[in-house]
Amino acid sequence: MFLKGEKCFTDKCAIERRNYPPGQHGQKQARLSGYGVQLREKQKIRRIYGMLERQFRLFYAKASASKGVTGEALLQMLECRLDTVAFRMGFGASRTEARQVVRHNSILVNGKRVNIPSFQCKPGDVVEVAEASKAQLRIKAAAEAAESRGRAEWVEVDTKALKGTFKARPQRSELPSSINESLVVELYSK
DSSP: OOOOOOGGSSSSSSTTOOOSSSSTTTTTTOOOOOHHHHHHHHHHHHHHTOOOOOHHHHHHHHHHHHHHHHHHHHHHHHTTTTTHHHHHHTSSSSSHHHHHHHHHHHHHEEEEEEEOOOBOTTTTTTEEEEEEEEEETHHHHHHHHHHOOOOTTTTEEEETTTEEEEOOOOGGGGSTTTTTTTHHHHHOOO
């Protein structure tokens, strides 16, 4: 799931096409309890960002300790991860591909090689593709595809040089509306 890259930006996206499983009996689901709805939302966010449970709990703990709205802080921290920033800049066709690009030593942050996908980018950080990796076809193709579909407002990218700047932490209005972070906050506050 979430590996198809460009397919999830069209009408044929398997994840966003329907709210029920495919097949003849997919619509005959039992109603979920309140806990089930909260758990499903947490699992959805974990899968979107490609995280394990322990790491997600640590992110939630940091977000709840910070000032401001916990759910919004959690999403901002998730969007500041290096693999997500690389995806938003178009250095990978999907989040998992961007994560792989980071793990394979292809990303420099402020001129230093970083291969940790959960590295927290700060506003003003310069993220670029390493010189040896600029010739890779998948990075070039992902950058061209991202150029055609548009970029997030909180990143500024030079597609020719494969270099970008992380301008600011995203506001909640700039993040996907399909995520309901308040359910995750309710789940963890029990």
